[in-house]
Amino acid sequence: MPDIELYHELDDALAAVEAETTAAEAHGILCGMLSGPGEAQQARWIAQVLEDAHARGDAAKACLTLLTQLFTDTTEAMDDEDLRFEPLLPAEDAPIGERAAALGRWCEGFLLGIALGGISESGDRPREMDEVLSDFAEIARVEDDPEADEETETAYAELVEYVRMGALLVQEHANAPRRAPQSTDRNGTDKRLH
Template identity: 50%
Template sequence: MNDPERYTTVAAALTEVEAEVSAAEAHGMLCGLFCTPDEPEAARWMAQVLEGLSPKGEPARTVLEALTELYHDTRDRLQNDSLEFEPLLPDDDEPLERRATALGQWCEGFLFGLGIARGQAPSPLPREANEVVTDLTEIARIDTDTEGDEDSEIAYTELVEYLRAATLLVREHTALPSSTRPADGGTPPTDLLH
């Protein structure tokens, strides 16, 4: 369902530098930042994730490598037409409480990243994307003190799938270039003006 090895690597690297941002939240933030026509700068995202920290030595190298790999993997999966994108969350073998907490953090990160991205491109969101924002706001408040029964597991799985589809939907409405936008970003061709 998700990439538990990558999650573990990023989480360990962030813990090593005492980052306040979790692996899930960092990934959600990155996905929100990718919801703009302009590709977000990796360095800017990393600075946001590591805000207030000054990691040095091997922990600094490790966290920068982990975040760089996460950035490139996320970009590639979001731009890939084969729909390989998945939110970065703990392994399904982890206790449901831990996975639910990470799910809420992922949503918080996404909303934060989307807010930054929308600040750069302040046009209103389409109705479908607004509905997703409302849903993610609710999911961010997920009750993490829940029993790990079969119904809760099914609900969790459905929420993860919803996040995957919702991210791709918002990105489609906010990041993909408009067919009327000039490819080079310059002035529109004159034949469109007549």
């Protein structure tokens, strides 16, 4: 379950330091960076999120505390075998336009994050991964003033689930060499040693 309270606290904290990045976009950047082949660096991510901010005083401390919490929580969630990862987005009772815009910003952030995380725009990678990244680019351009009706709500929920699973798929493919299970024979001996 996404941490709705953290979303709103972080969005307010980022606004307080005049950051151009929203909470959804910051989370998308982080998830993209975590999907890369290397280790995501917390300091590098925070520097990216606060690049154009005026972070000083108590507002800056509060923002840094929330960003640190988000980094820890997201790192754990994306590595969780039970797939409990969720994109950080507004509450379900927020206007559909606000939620759609946040989802678009999340996807925009994710695409930036994967570039920062070392995944190039072209290269030898699975077709499924390219399709997800292409779809994320389309979602980033989503209409931010859709009509509020049951059909739109259903479409939004389906998009959120697609983004959630797509992010995990990208992470799985990008980290496959790093996370490859050991190859063992029937006796439990590592085959790569022979």
